[in-house]
Amino acid sequence: METTQFPPKFLELLDSEPGFNRESFVDAHQKTPAPTTIRLNPFKKADIKTGNQVPWSADGFYLDARPSFTFDPLFHAGAYYVQEASSMFIGYILQQIKQQEPVKILDLCAAPGGKSTLLNSAMTTEDLLVANEIIKTRVPILADNLTRWGMANTIVTNNDPKDFERLPGFFDIVLVDAPCSGSGMFRKDPEAMTEWSEANVNLCHQRQERILADVYPALKEDGYLIYSTCSYSHQENENILDWLCQTFNMESIRIPINNDWGIVETQSALKHAWGYRFYPGKVQGEGLFAACLRKKEETSDPGSFKNNNNQKVDKQGLELVRSYIATPEKFYFFKVNDDWLAINNVHKESLNLLAHRLYIKKSGVRIGKVAGRDVVPDHELALSTIVNKDVILQTPLDYNQAIQYLRRDNLTIDTADKGWSLMTYEGQALGWAKLLPNRINNYYPKELRILSQPAKS
Numbered sequence: 001m002e003t004t005q006f007p008p009k010f011l012e013l014l015d016s017e018p019g020f021n022r023e024s025f026v027d028a029h030q031k032t033p034a035p036t037t038i039r040l041n042p043f044k045k046a047d048i049k050t051g052n053q054v055p056w057s058a059d060g061f062y063l064d065a066r067p068s069f070t071f072d073p074l075f076h077a078g079a080y081y082v083q084e085a086s087s088m089f090i091g092y093i094l095q096q097i098k099q100q101e102p103v104k105i106l107d108l109c110a111a112p113g114g115k116s117t118l119l120n121s122a123m124t125t126e127d128l129l130v131a132n133e134i135i136k137t138r139v140p141i142l143a144d145n146l147t148r149w150g151m152a153n154t155i156v157t158n159n160d161p162k163d164f165e166r167l168p169g170f171f172d173i174v175l176v177d178a179p180c181s182g183s184g185m186f187r188k189d190p191e192a193m194t195e196w197s198e199a200n201v202n203l204c205h206q207r208q209e210r211i212l213a214d215v216y217p218a219l220k221e222d223g224y225l226i227y228s229t230c231s232y233s234h235q236e237n238e239n240i241l242d243w244l245c246q247t248f249n250m251e252s253i254r255i256p257i258n259n260d261w262g263i264v265e266t267q268s269a270l271k272h273a274w275g276y277r278f279y280p281g282k283v284q285g286e287g288l289f290a291a292c293l294r295k296k297e298e299t300s301d302p303g304s305f306k307n308n309n310n311q312k313v314d315k316q317g318l319e320l321v322r323s324y325i326a327t328p329e330k331f332y333f334f335k336v337n338d339d340w341l342a343i344n345n346v347h348k349e350s351l352n353l354l355a356h357r358l359y360i361k362k363s364g365v366r367i368g369k370v371a372g373r374d375v376v377p378d379h380e381l382a383l384s385t386i387v388n389k390d391v392i393l394q395t396p397l398d399y400n401q402a403i404q405y406l407r408r409d410n411l412t413i414d415t416a417d418k419g420w421s422l423m424t425y426e427g428q429a430l431g432w433a434k435l436l437p438n439r440i441n442n443y444y445p446k447e448l449r450i451l452s453q454p455a456k457s
């Protein structure tokens with residue numbers, strides 16, 4: 001059997017990992033392409049033809065072939081997210097531990113936002129999601145993906161894990177989807193094999209400990225830590241669980257799984273903490289490790305922050321922007337420079353607190369700017385689940401028109417309507433256009449437009 005494509009020593013080390021089967025693993029890498037899976041947005045309910053369901057995710061589906069997502073308007077509408085199947089298990093863990101009461105969740109290593117949108121799907125508007133990314137250049141893709149998902153209960157931050165020490169005991173649930181040596185992605189990204197080394201695994205292990213130690217104070221007593229990597233190395237997985245249980249007062253949480261799913265349940269050597277391993281060949285998905293622990297230690301109070309310096313809002317502007325929202329009574333409206341934003345009322349205090357302790361890049365939904373008696377609506381509002389579709393004009397587009405719109409081309413549509421309109425495709429909003437007497441101004445954001453041409457069929 002040809003195995004030379006793997007880095008030296010990689011398979012040899014994997015042989016001693018729990019549940020590893022060399023033959024099925026190598027076979028899966030050499031003979032089976034990585035399956036393509038999408039996860040539907042439960043808040044948008046688009047009519048999408050899908051294949052078999054991912055066993056651990058009600059919204060996850062395998063596709064028979066990999067279509068061009070770039071040329072699917074529903075992708076740009078946030079009707080689904082393209083995510084490999086194993087990762088969806090994090091959503092399953094959340095469903096197992098989440099109670100009825102509203103929770104504050106931190107996704108600490110969030111870009112590009114696959115797991116943030118996954119967590120968001122299992123949350124209500126009363127729950128708050130803080131999606132953080134340390135690397136500044138990766139924040140825009142995270143914010144864009146969350147904009148597409150459309151929920152108003154989300155805040156995006158750009159902070160170092162250490163900064164979360166300023167929020168002792170603030171979060172009920174923290175996800176650390178840690179940067180890792182990446183062996184779990186070898187099938188999808190064979191290039192990653194060239195970067196793999198034992199030395200790098202050890203460096204990753206050290207960084208993972210640092211990240212976890214930094215964020216630990218921000219977790220509430222009895223709060224849950226979900227830890228995951230896309231690595232197979234026990235140094236980055238079970239050893240980290242042992243380190244967590246030895247260093248902090250944490251207990252391991254066992255997650256019920258179905259034996260037919262092919263997931264390997266493991267226990268760490270010293271503290272017997274439960275972990276869940278995903279191997280291609282055993283599951284229809286890529287490599288993943290996931291675990292859940294609970295903090296059993298008192299935390300201090302994060303305190304509160306009454307923001308008296310909020311930018312003043314004028315009544316007339318407020319009335320105007322309120323009319324763009326489906327249930328304005330549920331929202332707190334505020335201004336950042338000339339932009340109006342809205343976040344669920346229940347998150348007002350959290351927002352004030354976070355704004356003074358972290359670097360916020362996006363909060364709730366940006367509604368737009370008020371210009372005289374008009375609102376210039378923002379793209380975030382178009383894709384949000386709170387836009388008032390009952391009063392806002394909608395222009396349905398066919399497939400070719402939708403692609404023209406997403407390319408930011410000139411549109412020629414026969415319509416007698418005038419004013420701001422949501423441009424929709426199969427009932428899903430893509431963005432805004434202004435319908436004028438003799439032309440249509442395309443307001444699709446420049447930086448998001450499709451730059452390539454569809455392949456000729």
Ligand SMILES: C[S@@+](CC[C@H](N)C(=O)[O-])C[C@H]1O[C@@H](n2cnc3c(N)ncnc32)[C@H](O)[C@@H]1O
Nearest residue numbers: 109110111112113114115134135177178179211
């Ligand atoms: C595995 S990826 C996250 C993938 C993301 N959770 C998703 O599902 O789309 C790890 C993330 O950690 C970030 N990262 C890298 N070094 C970090 C550090 N020292 N502290 C915190 N995050 C870090 C990376 O920029 C990357 O976005």
